[in-house]
Amino acid sequence: MLTHELRTRKECEDFVRGCTIMGTGGGGNPTQGLDKLTRALDEGLKIGWTDAKQIPDDVWVVCPFLMGSIAPKTPTGLAKMKDLGLTEVRYPNTIMAAIQELEIYTGKKIGAVIPGELGGSNTPEPVAQAARLSIPCIDGDYAGRAIPEITQMTPVLFNKPLAPLTSVDEWGNITIVKAAINEPMAERIGKFLAVAAHGLTGMAGVLLSGKECKEVLVAGTLSLCQKLGQTVKEARNRGIDVPIATAEAMAGWIIFKGKVTAKEWEDRVGYYWGTHTLTGIEEFSGQTFKVWFKNENHISWLNNKPFVMSPDLVCMVDRETGEPKTNDAVAEGDIMAVLGAQAPKPFLTQPKGLEVLGPRHFGFDYPFVPIQKLIG
Incomplete structure (x- = not known):
């Protein structure tokens, strides 16, 4: 079966x-x-x-x-x-x-x-x-x-x-x-x-x-995960830019590249809370990126302005190898690429979607702006 x-x-x-x-x-x-x-x-x-x-x-x-x-x-x-x-x-x-x-x-x-x-x-x-x-x-x-x-x-x-x-x-x-x-x-x-x-x-x-x-x-999400994992491996084997290949496979974008220069975190009421701060490299040199997490990444800022946020996806991978890192594994000094992708449709089409996973749910008084509008 x-x-x-x-x-x-x-x-x-x-x-x-x-x-x-x-x-x-x-x-x-x-x-x-x-x-x-x-x-x-x-x-x-x-x-x-x-x-x-x-x-x-x-x-x-x-x-x-x-x-x-x-x-x-x-x-x-x-x-x-x-x-x-x-x-x-x-x-x-x-x-x-x-x-x-x-x-x-x-x-x-x-x-x-x-x-x-x-x-x-x-x-x-x-x-x-x-x-x-x-x-x-x-x-x-x-x-x-x-x-x-x-x-x-x-x-x-x-x-x-x-x-x-x-x-x-x-x-x-x-x-x-x-x-x-x-x-x-x-x-x-x-x-x-x-x-x-x-x-x-x-x-x-x-x-x-x-x-x-x-x-x-x-x-179809398990098949998508298999495809993404294979894409990372194949891109490495072919010597091409792994984060770019991964972003394309998930119909997303590279929204930042940088070095993790600060990390704050706490373990509170059963959640892992914190913020990563990245200083830009390559085409993002001279810029800063922050991402706030509650277990997962939810709110980001580019140059101190609200940027990609839940329910859209913010995913951090190693800049060279493309290997993903969970937030507990991200450390100061890591060189990362940050990928962004559109939210799963139910969170955008159902009345409760943004209510339960949008920025205001997490205590941030920001309007949700879809990633495609921010990047496009």
């Missing part, structure tokens, strides 16, 4: 690379995502995805995802974890456990999986777990990029429920959220469970029929 299969480690690497690019600085740790895929491959499982059109309307589709901050652990945080007894990993596969707990609680047989977003681990994880469950993973997701809050998933734009939700952390704490009074409370509850666990939790929810799923997803 797979319409695309990942048969080798190299193909898995390409896929994870593309997912990380589309993760806009967040979306989870790509090393962990690759590990999940290659372990499944080594076990002889068939991993890949299936065109949404092949999914029956009457199957139950689950959305598994990781919840929490990717910020580095601090000595204070590690000490608190020890005091709480969070030292022995009991559930190395929290995503799988969350799916199983949701199936048990609802009594509904799950027939397909769809990622909640694109990112280095938050997309490969559902792909790998679908293979373990011997059910299809749909070629699509519920964001078309990475997002910091489940309130920003496309089902929310179409008034679909997020709950019931299940949460499992690696230490063995299991929680069932039977209901939430609204989407922000579902997000808040999930995040505080991750904060309590001092890390990421595996969650599962947004249980929809195949018909409903196909009405709200962003289609």
Whole structure:
């Protein structure tokens, strides 16, 4: 039933690379995502995805995802974890456990999986777990990029429920959220469970029929990630400018090139917040670029003026190799190219789109100006 299969480690690497690019600085740790895929491959499982059109309307589709901050652990945080007894990993596969707990609680047989977003681990994880469950993973997701809050998933734009939700952390704490009074409370509850666990939790929810799923997803995004990852590799092999080739493959633009000269960050209420400052190189020499992130990149400034912002994509890659970096991995001294691309359509066409992922949602009183108008 797979319409695309990942048969080798190299193909898995390409896929994870593309997912990380589309993760806009967040979306989870790509090393962990690759590990999940290659372990499944080594076990002889068939991993890949299936065109949404092949999914029956009457199957139950689950959305598994990781919840929490990717910020580095601090000595204070590690000490608190020890005091709480969070030292022995009991559930190395929290995503799988969350799916199983949701199936048990609802009594509904799950027939397909769809990622909640694109990112280095938050997309490969559902792909790998679908293979373990011997059910299809749909070629699509519920964001078309990475997002910091489940309130920003496309089902929310179409008034679909997020709950019931299940949460499992690696230490063995299991929680069932039977209901939430609204989407922000579902997000808040999930995040505080991750904060309590001092890390990421595996969650599962947004249980929809195949018909409903196909009405709200962003289609074809897993295939796009595979294409982007291959583009980076092939551009390097051919000796051509990798960021330019990548921008073309994602129908985007290079919006800046520069050296990271400052980074400020904090880990707060389950999110990784901060700002990168870049000083321009090449055609951007003499200019400055800043990008503010809440897990993912959301608001940028070119020469201190508001520039590309969510829901449009702001993606940072190594200037020479084209390898993407998550925000926790970006460091002062890095030489980066910044790519920009248009927002997934639901965020521009649905009434709630800009409300949940536009600049004002993040506390910035800026009008959203589409990237094509800024660049064009």
